[in-house]
Amino acid sequence: MGPDDPLELDGRPAPGRAEISEAGVTLDGWEAVVGLEVHCELKTATKLFCGCRNSFGDEPNTNICPVCLGLPGSLPVLNAAAVEMAMRIGTALNCDIRPSSFHRKNYFYPDMPKDYQISQYDEPINVGGWLDLPDGSRVGIVRAHIEEDTGKTTHLGASGRIHGASSSLVDYNRAGVPLVEIVSEPDIRSAEQARAYAAELRGILVATGASDGRMEEGSMRVDANVSVRRVGSDRLGTRCEVKNLNSLRSLGRAIEYEMRRQVDILASGGSVAQETRHFDEVKGMTVAMRSKEEAFDYRYFPEPDLVPLAPDDSWRTRVAASLGEMPAARRARLVELAANASSGPHLEASLSNQVATVVDLGLDDLVVAAISAGIDPSLALARAANEAAANAEAASGLDPSAFATLLGMEAGGKLSATQAKAVLAEMLAHGGDPETIARAKGFEALGDDELARAVREAVSANPAEWERYQAGEEKLAQFFVGQVMKATRGRADGKAVVAELGRLRG
Amino acid sequence: MSDPGKPSVPGGSSGESRRLSRSDAAYVARLARLDISDEELDLYADQLEAVLDYAAEVDSVDTTAVAPMAHPLPLVNVLRPDEPADSLDRDEVLAQAPASEDGRFMVPRILGEAP
Structure with a gap:
């Protein structure tokens, strides 16, 4: 090899x-x-x-x-x-x-x-x-x-x-x-x-x-x-x-x-x-x-110790009926499911690569369960094609409803993206349900008040950056997200931090 | 095996009227990795030709109405279930081989790639 x-x-x-x-x-x-x-x-x-x-x-x-x-x-x-x-x-x-x-x-x-x-x-x-x-x-x-x-x-x-x-x-x-x-x-x-x-x-x-x-x-x-x-x-x-x-x-x-x-x-x-x-x-x-020195002469002749094989119609029909969906059909089904559930007018092109990865690794059930539970298709596909795919063997044995529950916690703001990935990694490595793992890891949801307080503290601790952000330097939002993450040890949701910053800026 | 066609039959190119030429006999011997002398070649060519003549008697039967068959028995689909059975004891098997090493059969140096 x-x-x-x-x-x-x-x-x-x-x-x-x-x-x-x-x-x-x-x-x-x-x-x-x-x-x-x-x-x-x-x-x-x-x-x-x-x-x-x-x-x-x-x-x-x-x-x-x-x-x-x-x-x-x-x-x-x-x-x-x-x-x-x-x-x-x-x-x-x-x-x-x-x-x-x-x-x-x-x-x-x-x-x-x-x-x-x-x-x-x-x-x-x-x-x-x-x-x-x-x-x-x-x-x-x-x-x-x-x-x-x-x-x-x-x-x-x-x-x-x-x-x-x-x-x-x-x-x-x-x-x-x-x-x-x-x-x-x-x-x-x-x-x-x-x-x-x-x-x-x-x-x-x-x-x-x-x-x-x-x-x-x-x-x-x-x-x-x-x-x-x-x-x-x-x-x-x-x-x-x-x-x-x-x-x-x-x-x-x-x-x-x-x-x-x-x-x-x-x-x-x-x-x-x-x-x-x-x-x-x-x-x-x-x-x-x-x-x-000379072409091989294999001297093929009929194997006398084996009789012919002649599958009858009923055997052929049974085999055809027992075949599951092939990858092309499964990709088409996932794309359609994702497109129907998407808020946007059409599926992003990048998602088709994720669909292909999901089908290659046989993780279709995870994505179907998550989308059916109302999770945004782009989140379902991303977590399946990236984080779950990184440990594909374990992921194929993952309970689809547990996967959907985890993504629901992430989508609902109970877990930040970083926390959700950590919980998923734990589910893949040792099994278990997402709520228990999140609690064990101390990933308690950051309350709205706590988040707002953490953002205010980051702002007052960094007046120069805040001034530049107020003046329209948007990339500083990520600086504040980083500060809040550090202060909350990753418990904050990045999107919620940005939203709070926008509110403070007025 | 990508070019299935008719199984090859030796002979036909020597120009001799014999069913099996001397060079055909030499070719068959080489395929079977037999090292035979010129005298033996003559002997075996004659004998093999007699075998072919004997087998050719089958050709005299009219088979136009008989479909080609791969096996004389009226049987198809003789199958076994996919259930493991005991294998042989390795040490016992290797003890029968001329040479072995690391649990493997040892064979003389291989010349050329696998066919």
């Missing part, structure tokens, strides 16, 4: 990134043509073909058995939950769910003790679909098939990489863990769009309940097929497959680098070699992998 922050969820164009994205779309008259292959580990309790636990981070080789070790005489039996999750993914991606079968993909590499991987080949379970991105673009889905994951190899040697290693160590806990590989059409035209696709797909995979979406644990792994062509051309150029993309940031950087590299080659009259390249996160560049 690399140094990037893999949990980075922001696949949307951030302020200041638009120019880079534009440059990426048409670099000197060239455009990128990108298709992504995403491997998603399914969140089942057990492996695809045996009862060994599917559990990340366990002691090496503690979840292994004759089936996933490929011992003679062992037979695979397909995990019903893995099939169901694959169907959920296919349904969410608008695919046709078809009768399917399994093949053996034969190769010699110590990450698979059987010397083959069981995968779906010419008859995948999910075929043809699409994924709509927040910017309105649509990326086609070729297929989303079931296969088993491989073991994890660690290469010994000074460099830590394969070259120069004297031996390799293998952990088969991951061998046989269920995967769905989602292959997109080459519909992606920029690094930014690739990031947006991967982010949206991640949100969908999590929403289906099939994946935890943790890129840092390898639950979601992305390979990018990148080629470039003259803008306006409809021919596909020679593509390179880029591997080792461990975060959305790496995905974007690798495509930008690869595009620049290929354009430089083609613009100077050269030709791009079709090859697999490795993204070096430290150097920020792609490097050709050791070239193979």
